Amino acid sequence: MSGVIDMLASGLGTDAVDAISQNLGIDKDKASVAVSGAIPMLVKALARNTEDEKGAESLFNTLEKKHDGSVLDDIAGYLNNADIQDGGKILKHVLGGQRGAVEKGLGSLAGLNASQVGSVLATLAPLVLGALSRSKGEQSLDAGGLADLLRSESKTAEKKAPDAMGVLGKLLDADGDGSIADDVADIGMKLLKGFLK
Numbered sequence: 001m002s003g004v005i006d007m008l009a010s011g012l013g014t015d016a017v018d019a020i021s022q023n024l025g026i027d028k029d030k031a032s033v034a035v036s037g038a039i040p041m042l043v044k045a046l047a048r049n050t051e052d053e054k055g056a057e058s059l060f061n062t063l064e065k066k067h068d069g070s071v072l073d074d075i076a077g078y079l080n081n082a083d084i085q086d087g088g089k090i091l092k093h094v095l096g097g098q099r100g101a102v103e104k105g106l107g108s109l110a111g112l113n114a115s116q117v118g119s120v121l122a123t124l125a126p127l128v129l130g131a132l133s134r135s136k137g138e139q140s141l142d143a144g145g146l147a148d149l150l151r152s153e154s155k156t157a158e159k160k161a162p163d164a165m166g167v168l169g170k171l172l173d174a175d176g177d178g179s180i181a182d183d184v185a186d187i188g189m190k191l192l193k194g195f196l197k
Contacts, residue, residue, distance in 0.1 A: 003135070003152075003153055003156060004043060004128070004131045004132050004135055004149070004150075004153050005039055005040060005043060005153055005156065005157055007072070007131045007134070007135070008039050008124075008127060008128065008131050009039070011072060011075050011127075012035060012039075012075065012127075015076060016035075016075055016076065016079060017031050017032050017035055019076060019079040019080060020035060020079060020120060020123060023079065023080070023082065023123075024116060024119045024120065024123070026112060026116050026120075027111070030110045030111045030112050031110075031120065033109060033110040033111070034106060034107075034109075034110040034112055034116075034117055034120045035120060035124065037106045037109055037110065037168060038106065038117075038120055038121050038124050039124060039128065040154075040157040040165060040168060041102060041106065041121075041168045041171070041172075042094060042121070042124065042125060042128045043128065043150060043153050043154055043157060044154045044157065044165070044168060044169060044172065045094050045095055045098075045102075045172055046059065046094060046128070046132070046150050047147075047150035047151050047153065047154040048172065049093075049094065050143075050146065050147035050150055050151075051147070053143070053144075055147075056143040056144060056146060056147040057143045059132075059143070059146060060136075060142070060143035060146050062093075062129070063129060063132060063133040063136055063146075066129075067126070067129040067130050067132070067133040068130075068133055068137075069130045069131070069133040069134030069137065070130070071126055071127060071130035072127065072130050072131060072134060075127065078126070078127070079123065082122075082123045082126075083126070084119055084122045084123065085122075086122075086126060087121070087122030087123055087124070087125040087126055088118075088122045090122070090125040090126065090129065091118070091121055091122055091125055094125065095121075095172075098171070098172050099118075100114065101171055101172075102117075102121075102171045102172065103115075103117045103118045103121065104117075105167075105168075105170075105171040106121075106168070106171065109167070132146070132149075132150075135149060136149075
């Protein structure tokens with residue numbers, strides 16, 4: 001049984017990052033940092049969204065109807081035909097009004113603009129939901145169990161890269177400007193070491 005973040009990190013190796021880099025026309029190293037930040041960011045945001053029963057039920061129903069985890073069976077194939085628009089709809093629900101701040105802030109960590117980061121997030125969002133759905137099935141989770149899993153995953157991410165996750169958490173609380181402190185220039189490398197080794 002693998003955690004959601006570990007499941008994605010193992011599936012998103014060098015080839016996957018290369019594909020994201022080529023498909024979106026961004027530097028490979030910058031893509032690596034963006035991916036490393038995007039996965040735990042999305043998990044953390046989902047954990048926040050499921051803190052109340054209504055949010056947990058909503059996510060559970062979405063996974064039941066639209067995401068069965070099969071996207072993980074051929075990640076390379078998915079990445080070559082990623083539906084950015086569908087991913088964008090997921091981001092709208094997951095990040096809500098914080099989407100702009102998250103894209104701008106994560107972009108400053110990776111050295112990308114907000115639009116490029118938005119494309120990375122939209123590409124990865126269906127994969128995150130697919131991994132979550134697979135974990136839900138493997139562990140026979142109900143909505144409450146799903147919320148517990150996300151909380152656990154978020155805490156695990158914070159232990160792996162506490163400084164980086166602290167910054168990512170601030171973006172979820174940001175007032176919309178996406179600004180982060182100047183002293184986090186090395187956060188990108190901490191993200192890489194924490195999640196995509």
